[in-house]
Amino acid sequence: MNTRLHFENLTNLIFAFLAFLLLLFSYGMVQINSVEKEEANCGTKNVSTEFSPELEKEIQFGSQLFKNNCGSCHAKNMKAKMTGPALADVEKRWNGNRENLRAWIRNSQAYLLTDDPYAKNLYAEYGESVMTAFPNLKDEEIDAILGYIKLVAN
Ligand code: HEC
CATH class of the missing domain: 1.20.5 (Single alpha-helices involved in coiled-coils or other helix-helix interfaces)
Incomplete structure:
Protein backbone atom coordinates (compact mmCIF):
# COMPACT_ATOMS: atom_id res chain seq x y z
CA MET A 1 0.00 0.00 0.00
CA THR A 49 11.10 51.12 -50.18
CA GLU A 50 9.58 54.60 -50.08
CA PHE A 51 8.50 54.55 -53.72
CA SER A 52 6.00 52.47 -55.59
CA PRO A 53 7.34 50.68 -58.68
CA GLU A 54 5.57 53.20 -60.96
CA LEU A 55 7.16 56.14 -59.15
CA GLU A 56 10.54 54.40 -59.17
CA LYS A 57 10.24 54.08 -62.97
CA GLU A 58 9.26 57.75 -63.33
CA ILE A 59 12.27 58.79 -61.24
CA GLN A 60 14.59 56.63 -63.36
CA PHE A 61 13.07 58.18 -66.49
CA GLY A 62 13.59 61.73 -65.20
CA SER A 63 17.08 60.95 -63.98
CA GLN A 64 18.18 59.59 -67.37
CA LEU A 65 16.68 62.55 -69.24
CA PHE A 66 18.39 64.97 -66.87
CA LYS A 67 21.77 63.27 -67.21
CA ASN A 68 21.52 63.06 -71.01
CA ASN A 69 20.28 66.60 -71.66
CA CYS A 70 20.81 68.93 -68.72
CA GLY A 71 23.62 67.56 -66.54
CA SER A 72 26.39 69.13 -68.63
CA CYS A 73 25.28 72.66 -67.62
CA HIS A 74 23.16 72.17 -64.48
CA ALA A 75 24.71 70.61 -61.36
CA LYS A 76 23.49 67.09 -60.63
CA ASN A 77 23.02 67.89 -56.93
CA MET A 78 20.69 70.76 -58.05
CA LYS A 79 22.39 73.03 -55.53
CA ALA A 80 25.58 74.29 -57.17
CA LYS A 81 25.87 76.87 -59.90
CA MET A 82 27.62 75.75 -63.06
CA THR A 83 27.15 77.05 -66.61
CA GLY A 84 23.47 77.23 -65.69
CA PRO A 85 21.78 77.97 -62.36
CA ALA A 86 21.16 75.41 -59.62
CA LEU A 87 17.73 74.00 -60.39
CA ALA A 88 16.55 73.39 -56.80
CA ASP A 89 13.22 75.18 -56.20
CA VAL A 90 13.09 76.28 -59.83
CA GLU A 91 9.32 75.79 -59.96
CA LYS A 92 8.84 78.26 -57.10
CA ARG A 93 10.91 80.83 -58.96
CA TRP A 94 8.60 80.34 -61.93
CA ASN A 95 5.57 80.71 -59.64
CA GLY A 96 4.58 77.13 -60.36
CA ASN A 97 3.88 78.03 -63.99
CA ARG A 98 4.50 74.71 -65.69
CA GLU A 99 3.51 76.02 -69.14
CA ASN A 100 6.12 78.77 -69.04
CA LEU A 101 8.76 76.42 -67.69
CA ARG A 102 8.11 73.92 -70.46
CA ALA A 103 8.24 76.71 -73.04
CA TRP A 104 11.55 77.93 -71.60
CA ILE A 105 13.08 74.46 -71.58
CA ARG A 106 11.98 73.75 -75.17
CA ASN A 107 13.38 77.02 -76.46
CA SER A 108 14.69 79.62 -74.06
CA GLN A 109 15.57 82.06 -76.85
CA ALA A 110 12.01 81.99 -78.17
CA TYR A 111 10.70 82.32 -74.63
CA LEU A 112 12.85 85.43 -74.07
CA LEU A 113 10.89 87.13 -76.86
CA THR A 114 7.83 87.10 -74.55
CA ASP A 115 9.68 89.72 -72.46
CA ASP A 116 9.12 87.83 -69.18
CA PRO A 117 11.17 90.08 -66.85
CA TYR A 118 12.30 87.15 -64.69
CA ALA A 119 13.69 85.27 -67.70
CA LYS A 120 15.32 88.40 -69.08
CA ASN A 121 17.07 89.07 -65.75
CA LEU A 122 18.25 85.48 -65.50
CA TYR A 123 19.60 85.57 -69.03
CA ALA A 124 21.50 88.78 -68.23
CA GLU A 125 22.74 87.33 -64.92
CA TYR A 126 24.26 84.36 -66.79
CA GLY A 127 26.06 86.64 -69.23
CA GLU A 128 23.57 85.91 -72.01
CA SER A 129 24.81 82.39 -72.15
CA VAL A 130 22.40 80.51 -74.40
CA MET A 131 20.76 77.39 -73.08
CA THR A 132 20.43 74.54 -75.54
CA ALA A 133 16.93 74.21 -77.02
CA PHE A 134 15.06 70.94 -76.59
CA PRO A 135 12.14 71.25 -78.99
CA ASN A 136 11.64 67.49 -79.04
CA LEU A 137 11.06 67.00 -75.32
CA LYS A 138 7.47 65.95 -74.67
CA ASP A 139 5.42 67.38 -71.81
CA GLU A 140 5.73 64.16 -69.82
CA GLU A 141 9.49 64.11 -70.34
CA ILE A 142 9.87 67.66 -69.05
CA ASP A 143 7.57 66.84 -66.15
CA ALA A 144 9.68 63.79 -65.31
CA ILE A 145 12.81 65.97 -65.29
CA LEU A 146 11.11 68.54 -63.04
CA GLY A 147 9.94 65.75 -60.73
CA TYR A 148 13.47 64.38 -60.57
CA ILE A 149 14.88 67.85 -59.81
CA LYS A 150 12.43 68.21 -56.92
CA LEU A 151 13.34 64.82 -55.52
CA VAL A 152 17.10 65.39 -55.62
CA ALA A 153 16.86 68.93 -54.23
CA ASN A 154 14.90 67.80 -51.16
C1 HEC B 1 24.44 74.46 -72.63
C2 HEC B 1 24.10 74.59 -71.26
C3 HEC B 1 22.72 74.22 -70.78
C4 HEC B 1 22.03 73.05 -70.97
C5 HEC B 1 22.50 71.80 -71.72
C6 HEC B 1 20.80 73.20 -70.26
N1 HEC B 1 20.72 74.43 -69.67
FE1 HEC B 1 19.19 75.15 -68.56
N2 HEC B 1 20.14 76.93 -68.38
C7 HEC B 1 21.38 77.22 -68.89
C8 HEC B 1 21.70 78.61 -68.60
C9 HEC B 1 23.01 79.30 -68.96
C10 HEC B 1 20.61 79.14 -67.91
C11 HEC B 1 20.46 80.57 -67.39
C12 HEC B 1 19.67 81.42 -68.34
C13 HEC B 1 20.36 81.69 -69.66
O1 HEC B 1 21.50 82.17 -69.67
O2 HEC B 1 19.75 81.37 -70.69
C14 HEC B 1 19.63 78.05 -67.78
C15 HEC B 1 18.42 78.17 -67.13
C16 HEC B 1 17.53 77.14 -66.94
C17 HEC B 1 16.30 77.23 -66.20
C18 HEC B 1 15.80 78.43 -65.42
C19 HEC B 1 16.47 78.37 -64.07
C20 HEC B 1 15.97 79.31 -63.01
O3 HEC B 1 16.65 79.40 -61.99
O4 HEC B 1 14.92 79.93 -63.18
C21 HEC B 1 15.71 76.01 -66.24
C22 HEC B 1 14.40 75.60 -65.62
C23 HEC B 1 16.58 75.17 -67.02
N3 HEC B 1 17.67 75.86 -67.42
C24 HEC B 1 16.31 73.85 -67.27
C25 HEC B 1 17.09 73.04 -68.07
C26 HEC B 1 16.75 71.68 -68.39
C27 HEC B 1 15.53 70.94 -67.85
C28 HEC B 1 17.72 71.22 -69.22
C29 HEC B 1 17.77 69.88 -69.86
C30 HEC B 1 16.61 69.41 -70.59
C31 HEC B 1 18.69 72.29 -69.40
N4 HEC B 1 18.27 73.37 -68.69
C32 HEC B 1 19.82 72.20 -70.17
C33 HEC B 1 22.20 76.36 -69.56
C34 HEC B 1 21.88 75.08 -69.96
Missing part, protein backbone atom coordinates in the same frame (compact mmCIF):
# COMPACT_ATOMS: atom_id res chain seq x y z
CA ASN A 2 2.70 2.33 0.99
CA THR A 3 4.94 1.43 -1.97
CA ARG A 4 1.96 1.62 -4.34
CA LEU A 5 1.10 5.07 -3.13
CA HIS A 6 4.70 6.04 -3.52
CA PHE A 7 4.70 4.68 -7.06
CA GLU A 8 1.49 6.54 -7.92
CA ASN A 9 2.96 9.73 -6.58
CA LEU A 10 6.02 9.23 -8.70
CA THR A 11 3.90 8.63 -11.83
CA ASN A 12 1.92 11.75 -11.07
CA LEU A 13 5.13 13.64 -10.59
CA ILE A 14 6.48 12.41 -13.92
CA PHE A 15 3.23 13.29 -15.66
CA ALA A 16 3.21 16.71 -14.07
CA PHE A 17 6.81 17.20 -15.16
CA LEU A 18 6.01 16.11 -18.72
CA ALA A 19 3.00 18.39 -18.80
CA PHE A 20 5.23 21.20 -17.61
CA LEU A 21 7.78 20.46 -20.37
CA LEU A 22 4.99 20.43 -22.95
CA LEU A 23 3.78 23.78 -21.70
CA LEU A 24 7.30 25.23 -21.87
CA PHE A 25 7.74 23.84 -25.35
CA SER A 26 4.50 25.28 -26.68
CA TYR A 27 5.26 28.64 -25.04
CA GLY A 28 8.62 28.54 -26.80
CA MET A 29 6.94 27.82 -30.14
CA VAL A 30 4.59 30.77 -29.70
CA GLN A 31 7.56 33.01 -28.98
CA ILE A 32 9.52 31.78 -32.00
CA ASN A 33 6.45 32.18 -34.14
CA SER A 34 5.94 35.80 -33.14
CA VAL A 35 9.62 36.61 -33.66
CA GLU A 36 9.39 35.08 -37.14
CA LYS A 37 6.30 37.13 -37.85
CA GLU A 38 8.05 40.33 -36.74
CA GLU A 39 11.01 39.51 -38.93
CA ALA A 40 8.69 38.85 -41.83
CA ASN A 41 7.03 42.22 -41.31
CA CYS A 42 10.36 44.04 -41.14
CA GLY A 43 11.33 42.27 -44.33
CA THR A 44 8.31 43.63 -46.14
CA LYS A 45 9.03 47.11 -44.86
CA ASN A 46 12.59 46.97 -46.16
CA VAL A 47 11.65 45.53 -49.51
CA SER A 48 8.88 48.03 -50.22
Whole structure:
Protein backbone atom coordinates (compact mmCIF):
# COMPACT_ATOMS: atom_id res chain seq x y z
CA MET A 1 0.00 0.00 0.00
CA ASN A 2 2.70 2.33 0.99
CA THR A 3 4.94 1.43 -1.97
CA ARG A 4 1.96 1.62 -4.34
CA LEU A 5 1.10 5.07 -3.13
CA HIS A 6 4.70 6.04 -3.52
CA PHE A 7 4.70 4.68 -7.06
CA GLU A 8 1.49 6.54 -7.92
CA ASN A 9 2.96 9.73 -6.58
CA LEU A 10 6.02 9.23 -8.70
CA THR A 11 3.90 8.63 -11.83
CA ASN A 12 1.92 11.75 -11.07
CA LEU A 13 5.13 13.64 -10.59
CA ILE A 14 6.48 12.41 -13.92
CA PHE A 15 3.23 13.29 -15.66
CA ALA A 16 3.21 16.71 -14.07
CA PHE A 17 6.81 17.20 -15.16
CA LEU A 18 6.01 16.11 -18.72
CA ALA A 19 3.00 18.39 -18.80
CA PHE A 20 5.23 21.20 -17.61
CA LEU A 21 7.78 20.46 -20.37
CA LEU A 22 4.99 20.43 -22.95
CA LEU A 23 3.78 23.78 -21.70
CA LEU A 24 7.30 25.23 -21.87
CA PHE A 25 7.74 23.84 -25.35
CA SER A 26 4.50 25.28 -26.68
CA TYR A 27 5.26 28.64 -25.04
CA GLY A 28 8.62 28.54 -26.80
CA MET A 29 6.94 27.82 -30.14
CA VAL A 30 4.59 30.77 -29.70
CA GLN A 31 7.56 33.01 -28.98
CA ILE A 32 9.52 31.78 -32.00
CA ASN A 33 6.45 32.18 -34.14
CA SER A 34 5.94 35.80 -33.14
CA VAL A 35 9.62 36.61 -33.66
CA GLU A 36 9.39 35.08 -37.14
CA LYS A 37 6.30 37.13 -37.85
CA GLU A 38 8.05 40.33 -36.74
CA GLU A 39 11.01 39.51 -38.93
CA ALA A 40 8.69 38.85 -41.83
CA ASN A 41 7.03 42.22 -41.31
CA CYS A 42 10.36 44.04 -41.14
CA GLY A 43 11.33 42.27 -44.33
CA THR A 44 8.31 43.63 -46.14
CA LYS A 45 9.03 47.11 -44.86
CA ASN A 46 12.59 46.97 -46.16
CA VAL A 47 11.65 45.53 -49.51
CA SER A 48 8.88 48.03 -50.22
CA THR A 49 11.10 51.12 -50.18
CA GLU A 50 9.58 54.60 -50.08
CA PHE A 51 8.50 54.55 -53.72
CA SER A 52 6.00 52.47 -55.59
CA PRO A 53 7.34 50.68 -58.68
CA GLU A 54 5.57 53.20 -60.96
CA LEU A 55 7.16 56.14 -59.15
CA GLU A 56 10.54 54.40 -59.17
CA LYS A 57 10.24 54.08 -62.97
CA GLU A 58 9.26 57.75 -63.33
CA ILE A 59 12.27 58.79 -61.24
CA GLN A 60 14.59 56.63 -63.36
CA PHE A 61 13.07 58.18 -66.49
CA GLY A 62 13.59 61.73 -65.20
CA SER A 63 17.08 60.95 -63.98
CA GLN A 64 18.18 59.59 -67.37
CA LEU A 65 16.68 62.55 -69.24
CA PHE A 66 18.39 64.97 -66.87
CA LYS A 67 21.77 63.27 -67.21
CA ASN A 68 21.52 63.06 -71.01
CA ASN A 69 20.28 66.60 -71.66
CA CYS A 70 20.81 68.93 -68.72
CA GLY A 71 23.62 67.56 -66.54
CA SER A 72 26.39 69.13 -68.63
CA CYS A 73 25.28 72.66 -67.62
CA HIS A 74 23.16 72.17 -64.48
CA ALA A 75 24.71 70.61 -61.36
CA LYS A 76 23.49 67.09 -60.63
CA ASN A 77 23.02 67.89 -56.93
CA MET A 78 20.69 70.76 -58.05
CA LYS A 79 22.39 73.03 -55.53
CA ALA A 80 25.58 74.29 -57.17
CA LYS A 81 25.87 76.87 -59.90
CA MET A 82 27.62 75.75 -63.06
CA THR A 83 27.15 77.05 -66.61
CA GLY A 84 23.47 77.23 -65.69
CA PRO A 85 21.78 77.97 -62.36
CA ALA A 86 21.16 75.41 -59.62
CA LEU A 87 17.73 74.00 -60.39
CA ALA A 88 16.55 73.39 -56.80
CA ASP A 89 13.22 75.18 -56.20
CA VAL A 90 13.09 76.28 -59.83
CA GLU A 91 9.32 75.79 -59.96
CA LYS A 92 8.84 78.26 -57.10
CA ARG A 93 10.91 80.83 -58.96
CA TRP A 94 8.60 80.34 -61.93
CA ASN A 95 5.57 80.71 -59.64
CA GLY A 96 4.58 77.13 -60.36
CA ASN A 97 3.88 78.03 -63.99
CA ARG A 98 4.50 74.71 -65.69
CA GLU A 99 3.51 76.02 -69.14
CA ASN A 100 6.12 78.77 -69.04
CA LEU A 101 8.76 76.42 -67.69
CA ARG A 102 8.11 73.92 -70.46
CA ALA A 103 8.24 76.71 -73.04
CA TRP A 104 11.55 77.93 -71.60
CA ILE A 105 13.08 74.46 -71.58
CA ARG A 106 11.98 73.75 -75.17
CA ASN A 107 13.38 77.02 -76.46
CA SER A 108 14.69 79.62 -74.06
CA GLN A 109 15.57 82.06 -76.85
CA ALA A 110 12.01 81.99 -78.17
CA TYR A 111 10.70 82.32 -74.63
CA LEU A 112 12.85 85.43 -74.07
CA LEU A 113 10.89 87.13 -76.86
CA THR A 114 7.83 87.10 -74.55
CA ASP A 115 9.68 89.72 -72.46
CA ASP A 116 9.12 87.83 -69.18
CA PRO A 117 11.17 90.08 -66.85
CA TYR A 118 12.30 87.15 -64.69
CA ALA A 119 13.69 85.27 -67.70
CA LYS A 120 15.32 88.40 -69.08
CA ASN A 121 17.07 89.07 -65.75
CA LEU A 122 18.25 85.48 -65.50
CA TYR A 123 19.60 85.57 -69.03
CA ALA A 124 21.50 88.78 -68.23
CA GLU A 125 22.74 87.33 -64.92
CA TYR A 126 24.26 84.36 -66.79
CA GLY A 127 26.06 86.64 -69.23
CA GLU A 128 23.57 85.91 -72.01
CA SER A 129 24.81 82.39 -72.15
CA VAL A 130 22.40 80.51 -74.40
CA MET A 131 20.76 77.39 -73.08
CA THR A 132 20.43 74.54 -75.54
CA ALA A 133 16.93 74.21 -77.02
CA PHE A 134 15.06 70.94 -76.59
CA PRO A 135 12.14 71.25 -78.99
CA ASN A 136 11.64 67.49 -79.04
CA LEU A 137 11.06 67.00 -75.32
CA LYS A 138 7.47 65.95 -74.67
CA ASP A 139 5.42 67.38 -71.81
CA GLU A 140 5.73 64.16 -69.82
CA GLU A 141 9.49 64.11 -70.34
CA ILE A 142 9.87 67.66 -69.05
CA ASP A 143 7.57 66.84 -66.15
CA ALA A 144 9.68 63.79 -65.31
CA ILE A 145 12.81 65.97 -65.29
CA LEU A 146 11.11 68.54 -63.04
CA GLY A 147 9.94 65.75 -60.73
CA TYR A 148 13.47 64.38 -60.57
CA ILE A 149 14.88 67.85 -59.81
CA LYS A 150 12.43 68.21 -56.92
CA LEU A 151 13.34 64.82 -55.52
CA VAL A 152 17.10 65.39 -55.62
CA ALA A 153 16.86 68.93 -54.23
CA ASN A 154 14.90 67.80 -51.16
C1 HEC B 1 24.44 74.46 -72.63
C2 HEC B 1 24.10 74.59 -71.26
C3 HEC B 1 22.72 74.22 -70.78
C4 HEC B 1 22.03 73.05 -70.97
C5 HEC B 1 22.50 71.80 -71.72
C6 HEC B 1 20.80 73.20 -70.26
N1 HEC B 1 20.72 74.43 -69.67
FE1 HEC B 1 19.19 75.15 -68.56
N2 HEC B 1 20.14 76.93 -68.38
C7 HEC B 1 21.38 77.22 -68.89
C8 HEC B 1 21.70 78.61 -68.60
C9 HEC B 1 23.01 79.30 -68.96
C10 HEC B 1 20.61 79.14 -67.91
C11 HEC B 1 20.46 80.57 -67.39
C12 HEC B 1 19.67 81.42 -68.34
C13 HEC B 1 20.36 81.69 -69.66
O1 HEC B 1 21.50 82.17 -69.67
O2 HEC B 1 19.75 81.37 -70.69
C14 HEC B 1 19.63 78.05 -67.78
C15 HEC B 1 18.42 78.17 -67.13
C16 HEC B 1 17.53 77.14 -66.94
C17 HEC B 1 16.30 77.23 -66.20
C18 HEC B 1 15.80 78.43 -65.42
C19 HEC B 1 16.47 78.37 -64.07
C20 HEC B 1 15.97 79.31 -63.01
O3 HEC B 1 16.65 79.40 -61.99
O4 HEC B 1 14.92 79.93 -63.18
C21 HEC B 1 15.71 76.01 -66.24
C22 HEC B 1 14.40 75.60 -65.62
C23 HEC B 1 16.58 75.17 -67.02
N3 HEC B 1 17.67 75.86 -67.42
C24 HEC B 1 16.31 73.85 -67.27
C25 HEC B 1 17.09 73.04 -68.07
C26 HEC B 1 16.75 71.68 -68.39
C27 HEC B 1 15.53 70.94 -67.85
C28 HEC B 1 17.72 71.22 -69.22
C29 HEC B 1 17.77 69.88 -69.86
C30 HEC B 1 16.61 69.41 -70.59
C31 HEC B 1 18.69 72.29 -69.40
N4 HEC B 1 18.27 73.37 -68.69
C32 HEC B 1 19.82 72.20 -70.17
C33 HEC B 1 22.20 76.36 -69.56
C34 HEC B 1 21.88 75.08 -69.96
